[in-house]
Amino acid sequence: MIAGVVVPAHNEQEHLPACLAALRGTLVIVVADACTDRTAEVARRGGAFVVEVGARNVGVARAAGVSELLRRGASWVATTDADTLVPPGWLTTQLEYAARGWDAVVGTVTVADWTGHPPKRPAAYARHYASDRAPVHGANLGFTAHAYVTAGGFPALATGEDRALVGAMERAGRRVLRTSRVRVVTSARHRYRAPHGFGHLLTTLDG
DSSP, X not given: OOEEEEEEESSOTTTHHHHHHHTTTSEEEEEEESOOSSHHHHHHHTTOEEEEEOOXXXXXXXXXXXXHHHHTTOSEEEXXXXXXXXXXXXXXXXXXXXXXXXXXXXXXXXXXXXXXXXXXXXXXXHHHHHHOSSOXXXXXXXXXXXHXXXXXXXXXXXXXXXXXXXXXXXXXXXXXXEEEEEXXXXXXXXXXXXXXXXXXXXXXXXX
């Protein structure tokens, strides 16, 4: 089975090296979206293939990356973000679930560094996460090519493209596993990229 990872990136030259180091040895497509910095160059140096778009839209960027992986024959696609670190065996674990018949795997995200946030925000985030019965994160997602195509792919949304895709998969009858056994660590930066996305969520929690 050919598997690969899509990483959308808008001006992510600082975060990409660590992200790609965690993905070393994996087929990675970095989608440099409307970048004005050295994101594309850094991605190539880190061993990734680069697709460049000018949409400034994470849904468009993820879709462009998936299209490139499908063109290369991938039957399993994982997505993460440039400010996210995946653990060893992350993709392998997804593939193990795929071998058991799951069409998609939705994992969880944790935050390791809360620098700059109010002291009570980590606890507020933990409460919010525990109350959300169906969290979906583009930073920790994997799916078969077939499930992706039959669900219509990532929509061109600036926020929520991940939830829209998974919802479409479920409506299409695909087997979607939501599990806390597949975790990644993402940043809690204040200058977030997606409006009303994960970064925005953190700033709205009671601190």
